[in-house]
Amino acid sequence: MPIDPSIAIGADLGSRTFSWTESDVLLYHLAVGAGSRPGDNLSPTALRYTLDDAALQVLPSFGVVAPTFHETDPPPLDLPGCDIDLAQVVHGSQSISVSGPLPTSGTASVRTTLTDVWDKGKAAVIWQEGVATAGPDGAGEELWRVRSSIFVKGEGGWGGERGSATPVLTPEREPDHLSSYAVTPHQALLYRLCGDRNPLHADPAFAAAAGFPAPILHGLCSYGIVLRELTDGLLGGDASRVGGFTGRFAGVVLPGETIRVAGWRDGGQVIGSATIAGGERDGSPVLADCVLSLA
Incomplete structure (x- = not known):
């Protein structure tokens, strides 16, 4: 079977140390559209994303990509118990929680674990969770936590746990x-x-x-x-x-x-x-x- 939950669930994917700079933060912000509207180049609020001065801030979603920011190869899918094809994979969901404002540069270590594998019949959902802590040895304070899922088409049907999810309902009024x-x-x-x-x-x-x-x-x-x-x-x-x-x-x-x-x-x-x-x-x-x- 391409996915073996008995091996995958709870597997420790190890830790990796990574560093980032203000230039990485600036590139990320530009890549998600910061500074793109007319007048943003003159706006103190908009420039908090795109100018490397004392006011530079970090959008928390940067923490999701920071550990692999300098990768140049396609993302690997070498997951324990999971023999899957990159072409059959789509990102299912993503979350991040931060302990405080992210530093504009630094070094941290992240440890990642496979936490769940769901059998959706015609697909599988694989969940992983990572914790990033400051310092090259990961001995510093916790910076952020990430949890994500990938949806693997054609890899379900082994009779495993289907999992559950509670939809978030939008209020029945005009948006703010x-x-x-x-x-x-x-x-x-x-x-x-x-x-x-x-x-x-x-x-x-x-x-x-x-x-x-x-x-x-x-x-x-x-x-x-x-x-x-x-x-x-x-x-x-x-x-x-x-x-x-x-x-x-x-x-x-x-x-x-x-x-x-x-x-x-x-x-x-x-x-x-x-x-x-x-x-x-x-x-x-x-x-x-x-x-x-x-x-």
Whole structure:
């Protein structure tokens, strides 16, 4: 069987040490659309993402990509008990929680564990969790925690646990925030410089073999775009007010399309949603079950 839950669940994927610089932070912010609107080059609020001065801040979603930011090979899928094909894999969901504002540069260590494998019949869902701590030996304070799932088409049906998920319902009222972001034709090519060289996002032939009409935008790029739009629209652009962000990847985005982002204040959190705006796919889901928790 390509996936053996008895081996996969609980497997320790080890730890890795990584470093990042202000330049990495700036590139990541540009890749998720910061500084792209007219006047952003003169706006003190917008420049907190794109200018390496004392006011530079870090969007918490950067923590998701920081450990692999300098990778130049396609992401490996060497997971214990999982013999799977990259072309059959899509990102299912992603969350991050931060212990405080992320430093603009530093060194940390992250330890990752496979926590669950769900059998969805015609697909499998593999969950992993990572904890990042400061310092080259990981002996420092906890910086952030990430949890993510991948959806592996064609690998279910062994009679395993199906798992469960509770959908996040958006309030039945007008959103407190509504904005749109026009994805540039080169957005995926820019974002892949943040450490995700999966050819699905750059190679037309590979994308066609996977069943897509063109290379698609990275799910984590959409994730970062939505978090930034909600942060800018409801938190005054102050990334330090974000305590965490969760989202489920509900659909694809093609470069050149526009993402519509809606957000609702809901006590100590923000509930969000993202859909395609305009064109033949108007209203198609992008990111669902979005929750931005406040620090």
